[in-house]
Amino acid sequence: MQLVFDGHNDVLLRLWRAHASGIDPVRQFIDGTRDGHIDANRARAGGLAGGLCAIYIPSMHDFVLNEPDSRGHYVTPVDKQLERAPSLDIANQMAAIALRVERAGGWRLCRSTADIRAAFADDVFAAVLHMEGCEAIDADLAALEVFHQAGLRSLGPVWSRPNIFGHGVPFAFPMSPDTGPGLTPLGFELVKACDRLGILIDLAHITEKGFWDVAKASAAPLVASHSNAHALTPVARNLTDRQLDAIAERKGLVGLNYAVTMLRPDGRDFADTPLSDMVRHVDYLVNRMGMECVALGSDFDGCTVPAAIKDASGNQALVEALRQAGYGEDDLALICRENWLRVLGNAWHEQADR
Known part of the structure; x- marks a missing residue:
């Protein structure tokens, strides 16, 4: 079994x-549930040894993708900007749940790659706090300092809506990720602060303009934690070849998103999506960027995943599909965990992690 460190999940939202x-x-989380995708038991069964656990502020209404037309095309309007005070309350509540799970022994909150490897060795889920959209962060970035002290080590400046730091892409198919403005002046300050503190910047939901703004503002590796190849599935959330080339040049990575809408050529939300669609995206990313720039970013608990995987317990089905497609064990180790550990170590100002 190949242990997997996953670049994105929404288990904290579900909890x-x-x-x-x-x-x-x-x-x-500890005892298990039939709900969602991840708990301690299903993670262990599927070799899911850890991952970036998102603090995500849900919309104030039920967010539902617009129904596709007869061609499978759809455009879901971008959500409105959220207010900061209730967003901060929710972020604090999710962080508190993460701390309580740790105190109960359900997982270990990791702040370094050494912490992650030690959790692997102890057979404890290695959780890293991530923030998906910075609605809870204030303009003077005081809350960023507090969350960093609490263990925050990764963030995406935006989800698929605007905030004071930038603009996100809509959920739309087919559509380019070049959908609007990028970082605001405060967004540039946020990126600088993250570089200083050692917080990874995640580009998964940002507009193409925002992607290039971060590339100019930050010297860190470029990372899209849960995105796929736009050339294969032209949904706005996926990455163009030019973006993939920039990520490879900076020795960053792309985490394969298991969301069927981002895998299928037709962009449909059908769970009967074959594993071959996942392998097809991995092949494309590897051929375009190299083996060391491709990882996994499931989006468990945040999307429809292929029925052949179902939940965290089925994670090895993808590993086996990649194995059958010709990926050796050394390649699989890179894709499953080592590429994430390298990039995190770099973003966190660690010495080269071997």
């Missing part, structure tokens, strides 16, 4: 919603 419904989120 936060469970808590709001009167369910103990700590017990739900």
